[in-house]
Amino acid sequence: MSLRILFALPGLHRVGRGAEIALMSVASELAKGGDKVTLIGSGEPSEGTPYKFLHSGALPRGLFERFPKLPTLRNETAYEELTFLPGFLWQYNPSDYDITVACSYPFVQWALRRPSGGERPAHIFVTQNGDWPVHSNKSEYRFFSCDGVICINPDYYETARSLWRAALIPNGVAVDHFTPGPGDRAKFGLPEGKRLVLMVSALIASKRVDEGIRAIAQLPDVHLVCAGDGPERAAIDRLAAELLPGRFTRLTAAPADMPLLYRSCDAFLHLSLDESFGNVFVEALACGLPVVAEDWERTRWIVGDDQFLCNTRDQNALAEQIEQSLAPGEAHAEIGRERAQQFSWANVATQYRDFFEQVIAARRSSAD
Structure with a gap:
C-alpha cells in the first residue's frame, strides 16, 4: 500500500x-x-x-x-x-x-x-x-x-x-551521478598542471576552512579550492590572500556541476569536528577522490579504514596526510568507489x- x-x-x-x-x-x-x-x-x-x-x-x-x-x-x-x-x-x-x-x-x-x-x-x-x-x-x-x-x-x-x-x-549519494571521469578545470577557472585539494563547505567557523588554508600553506606546490559560501567568507579570503597568494580559489557551483568539480581535483579535505554525516565524504569517494579528515569513529563509519585520517588539529600531521593523499593510485580510488556504492x-x-x-x-x- x-x-x-x-x-x-x-x-x-x-x-x-x-x-x-x-x-x-x-x-x-x-x-x-x-x-x-x-x-x-x-x-x-x-x-x-x-x-x-x-x-x-x-x-x-x-x-x-x-x-x-x-x-x-x-x-x-x-x-x-x-x-x-x-x-x-x-x-x-x-x-x-x-x-x-x-x-x-x-x-x-x-x-x-x-x-x-x-x-x-x-x-x-x-x-x-x-x-x-x-x-x-x-x-x-x-x-x-x-x-x-x-x-x-x-x-x-x-x-x-x-x-x-x-x-x-x-x-x-547519487551513484549514477557522482562517478569517476575526466574533469574540466577551465570551466571552474582552476589552474592546470597543479595539484588541487578540494574543500566543499559552508564558510562557518565549525567547518575549519581556515585550518585547511594553514595546512596547505605548508605544501608549496598545492592549490586549495574551496566550494562554498557563508558569513566567514571575508575572513577566509583575507587569510588565503596572506598564506596562499596565487594558490587559492573560492567558488560556488551548481549541484549539477559538483561531480565535475570533484573530478577536476586530486584530493578532498574536510575538517569539521561535529559533522552529522557529511554527504561530501561519499560524494568524493564515489568520484574516486582520496579523503583527508578527522580520525574518529563517525568518520571511519562513513569512509572506512583506507582513507587519510589523522588528528587534524595537529598541523604537521594534517599536512603530511594531505601530501600522502595526493598520490594514492587507482587501486585506492577503486576502494573508495566500492564503499560509496553502499550509500x-x-x-x-x-x-x-x-x-x-x-x-x-x-x-x-x-x-x-
Whole structure:
C-alpha cells in the first residue's frame, strides 16, 4: 500500500546543501517506488520530479547573519525558518498525509505537531543538522516531540534509541551521478598542471576552512579550492590572500556541476569536528577522490579504514596526510568507489520506507 508522505524544509528546491539534497533524494526514490510524496520548500517546482512540490516563500538565511542572537532565534537559520512558517501553514493540511518528515527545529516542527481537528499524521525527525532537539531539555528543546527519529550516524542513534523510536540510517549519494571521469578545470577557472585539494563547505567557523588554508600553506606546490559560501567568507579570503597568494580559489557551483568539480581535483579535505554525516565524504569517494579528515569513529563509519585520517588539529600531521593523499593510485580510488556504492540513495530510501511502516504500525497499535 502506498503512503502519503510530506517532506518539509525551507531550503528545498532553492539551495543544494546536504540536508536539502538528502530529503529530495529520498523523496524522489520513494515517489518512484509508488508512494505519494509531497515536498514543501521555498524554491520553485522543477520539471520532471516524481513528487509534488508546493512553494512556501522564505527569506534566505544570509540576510540574517548580523541579526541579534535571541532565545529560539539563535542563528540565521532560525530566522529563515520563521519566515518560512506563514506560507507553510497555508500549504499544509494534516489530513493529506500519513507521515511527515522534517529536520529543522523549532518552527516547522511545532507546526507539524500542533493540535488539529482530525487525526495528526505520524511525524519523523531526521538528525540532519544535529541531534540536540532529540535529547535536550533546555529552552525551546523541552517542547520537542515526534513519533520516530532517523539518526544519520551511530553516535546520535545511541543517544536517541533510549528516548524515542529510532533508526540508524545514513545519508547517501547519487551513484549514477557522482562517478569517476575526466574533469574540466577551465570551466571552474582552476589552474592546470597543479595539484588541487578540494574543500566543499559552508564558510562557518565549525567547518575549519581556515585550518585547511594553514595546512596547505605548508605544501608549496598545492592549490586549495574551496566550494562554498557563508558569513566567514571575508575572513577566509583575507587569510588565503596572506598564506596562499596565487594558490587559492573560492567558488560556488551548481549541484549539477559538483561531480565535475570533484573530478577536476586530486584530493578532498574536510575538517569539521561535529559533522552529522557529511554527504561530501561519499560524494568524493564515489568520484574516486582520496579523503583527508578527522580520525574518529563517525568518520571511519562513513569512509572506512583506507582513507587519510589523522588528528587534524595537529598541523604537521594534517599536512603530511594531505601530501600522502595526493598520490594514492587507482587501486585506492577503486576502494573508495566500492564503499560509496553502499550509500546509494535507493538503499537509503528503502530503509526510510521500512521505518515509516514501523512507526505507523506502532501508532495504530497504541491507538487500539
